[in-house]
Amino acid sequence: MSAAGATHDEAWFAARAVAGVQRLRAYDPGHDLVALRRRFGAHALVELGSNENPYGPSADARAAILDQLHALHRYPDPRGGDLKRALSARHGVAPERLLLGNGSHELLMLLAQVFAGPGSEVAFSRYGFAVFAIAAQASGAVPRVVEPLPRDAAMPLGHDLEAIARAITPATRLVYLANPNNPTGTWYPGDAFQVFMRRVPEDVLVVVDEAYAELADPAVWSSALPLVACHPNLVVTRTFSKGYGLAGLRVGYLAGAPGLVAVLERVRESFNVNGPALAACEAALGDEAHLRWVAERNAEQRSMLARALRERGLFVFPSQTNFLLVELGPETARIEAALLEQGVVLRPMGGYGLPGCSRITVGTAEENRRLLRTLDDVLGGRR
Numbered sequence: 001m002s003a004a005g006a007t008h009d010e011a012w013f014a015a016r017a018v019a020g021v022q023r024l025r026a027y028d029p030g031h032d033l034v035a036l037r038r039r040f041g042a043h044a045l046v047e048l049g050s051n052e053n054p055y056g057p058s059a060d061a062r063a064a065i066l067d068q069l070h071a072l073h074r075y076p077d078p079r080g081g082d083l084k085r086a087l088s089a090r091h092g093v094a095p096e097r098l099l100l101g102n103g104s105h106e107l108l109m110l111l112a113q114v115f116a117g118p119g120s121e122v123a124f125s126r127y128g129f130a131v132f133a134i135a136a137q138a139s140g141a142v143p144r145v146v147e148p149l150p151r152d153a154a155m156p157l158g159h160d161l162e163a164i165a166r167a168i169t170p171a172t173r174l175v176y177l178a179n180p181n182n183p184t185g186t187w188y189p190g191d192a193f194q195v196f197m198r199r200v201p202e203d204v205l206v207v208v209d210e211a212y213a214e215l216a217d218p219a220v221w222s223s224a225l226p227l228v229a230c231h232p233n234l235v236v237t238r239t240f241s242k243g244y245g246l247a248g249l250r251v252g253y254l255a256g257a258p259g260l261v262a263v264l265e266r267v268r269e270s271f272n273v274n275g276p277a278l279a280a281c282e283a284a285l286g287d288e289a290h291l292r293w294v295a296e297r298n299a300e301q302r303s304m305l306a307r308a309l310r311e312r313g314l315f316v317f318p319s320q321t322n323f324l325l326v327e328l329g330p331e332t333a334r335i336e337a338a339l340l341e342q343g344v345v346l347r348p349m350g351g352y353g354l355p356g357c358s359r360i361t362v363g364t365a366e367e368n369r370r371l372l373r374t375l376d377d378v379l380g381g382r383r
């Protein structure tokens with residue numbers, strides 16, 4: 001037994017995995033927060049590493065979950081009909097254009113599994129969302145990583161839509177964009193995207209991940225959702241994890257052509273969104289006041305925090321999200337470790353190829369104050 005256990009290690013199984021998975025590295029979820037909460041106590045820890053909504057969901061969403069406790073022995077509605085109708089009413093997108101997922105992460109994976117695969121290419125920007133590379137590779141496709149806009153551009157390291165369009169080859173099946181993007185926080189304007197869509201061949205699927213849509217300022221950012229009806233090769237993904245504050249429930253959705261949704265339905269796990277989650281998301285959609293309140297608090301705290309960090313001589317990337325990418329320079333790892341010792345958790349960016357930067361979630365006013373105070377302690381006389 002022990003001999004078999006020793007040989008059947010990760011390398012042994014990797015060699016027997018499907019081609020795309022053999023060289024794949026698992027998604028890096030950041031620090032071990034469970035251990036950190038145990039060490040510092042959940043209330044002493046300032047968690048700014050995962051872009052979670054510090055205000056939590058609508059009270060209506062909590063109530064809706066309690067209301068589902070009597071039905072836990074039943075399978076949930078496999079079609080998520082009520083939630084789809086609510087989403088349809090909210091966005092003006094027909095229910096047959098909508099697919100629900102166990103988080104948008106699941107849907108991003110599903111898209112590559114179904115529409116990419118061995119022999120195909122999947123294009124996305126360097127410093128794009130980490131799941132894009134994993135989804136492409138896991139499907140067996142070849143990732144085409146496109147260089148971003150330069151560091152001194154108005155949108156430093158943001159998506160270069162022209163370069164992405166140029167990177168499309170006859171083998172390209174899928175393009176992933178994130179708008180606004182994680183981890184850069186950058187975004188691109190709606191007119192540039194319309195030009196881009198006209199350049200993309202109709203048999204190439206364009207997936208726009210709009211995880212931060214609810215937190216972006218409509219004066220400068222626009223959604224691709226209204227364009228889904230004009231472009232059958234356009235898919236938009238959204239999530240309840242960020243603006244709606246329901247990351248723990250794992251619900252996302254996509255909007256696309258009815259035919260595309262029908263094909264994805266063939267592979268989707270039959271009860272991928274659980275009953276309490278369906279009910280809570282429907283209730284959350286109904287509480288527009290809470291969402292507006294969260295978006296306003298976030299925008300206010302985001303500009304306050306960006307200003308404070310810039311006053312400390314740090315470069316802060318532009319953001320329409322609930323996080324800021326900040327350049328801490330060659331001392332980044334030391335600074336992050338020192339902050340962690342004080343119970344302030346940031347997200348290291350080494351895995352993204354940005355070792356001189358850190359991604360900081362915009363917290364509550366109190367959390368941001370603690371971050372800045374601790375940062376001043378750590379930076380000491382450097383200022």
Ligand SMILES: *Cc1c(COP(=O)(O)O)cnc(C)c1O
Nearest residue numbers: 103104105129182211239241252
């Ligand atoms: C947080 C995030 C998501 C959300 O993933 P879920 O699986 O819906 O929680 C998707 N895309 C990006 C770019 C994100 O930052």
